[in-house]
Amino acid sequence: MQEPLLKFYDDTGFEAQINALSKSDNHKIMRRITFPKTSQIDITKQPNYKDYTIHRGIYLDTETTGLLHDEDEVIQLCMLPFIYAKNPNSCHTVIFGVYEPYIAFQEPSQPLKPIITDITGITMEMLVGQSLDIEKIQNYLEKSEIIIAHNAAFDRPFTHAISSKFVEKNWACSFADIKWQEQGFESRKLGHLAADFGYYFDAHQADKDCYAGLAILLETNDEGISYFQQLIENSQMDSITLRAQGAAFDKKDVLKERGYIWKDGSDGISKGWEITVSEIESEEEKTWLTVNIYNGIPSYLEEIKCARTRYC
Known part of the structure; x- marks a missing residue:
């Protein structure tokens, strides 16, 4: 696998130790996922960069009061904007920029169930008086061509209750639109995929889930094709x-x-x-x-x- 162009981790100060451990068959390096220290790369360094078309997308995650779309509510939303380039001749697709996310809490109409706090770490005290900025959300959406979520079948219906702009967008799913198991992965769950690539993160926090999802998509298979490219190609098919x-x-x-x-x-x-x-x-x-x-x-x-x- 190639090293990702954008790195959702920071090895600063531990380069020597990591280099030593990477040579051992008895150890595995696990990196905590963080927002990239360098959040944009120079697209002009890509071969034939002038042939590429530029596109914008959002990686999205929600935390909710439960699993029922017609009863439960969004209590946390993260929208992580990114920019990518696609070569229409070769289909090569690369993410070359990621930007600060929109992340916010929203107070639900009913008290949180204890199990939701256990899973997410979100308490009712954190939500009281909080609301989503609909105008800001819609501004993010207007600039984006595609929304990606890990299990979009869960997240997308919840977002429709936030703004009708979500209904109008193209969606892709990093859980379902990539043939993970056919490529040797035992599980499609976000935490399991992250571990397979040597990452760990604080799961069930909307921003951390978004960072993890995009970090995984930046990885490549044995043939040098990124999982993001696979996702885009598959999502464009009926x-x-x-x-x-x-x-x-x-x-x-x-x-x-x-x-x-x-x-x-x-x-x-x-x-x-x-x-x-x-x-x-x-x-x-x-x-x-x-x-x-x-x-x-x-x-x-x-x-x-x-x-x-x-x-x-």
């Missing part, structure tokens, strides 16, 4: 959302294991287990549903989606 309505109750664990998530019907569609796959994968997935869930008589719903409509 996908197929399948909803397994009427599946037998005893099939729920099989569906969950395969990556399906439960939809309660609050979106106006029949309740059922849902998954989003690429067009190429859709025929295989429909066959799997027909054989393993419906005993040969399919009863799933199918919808074509793009970056604008995915993860709603």
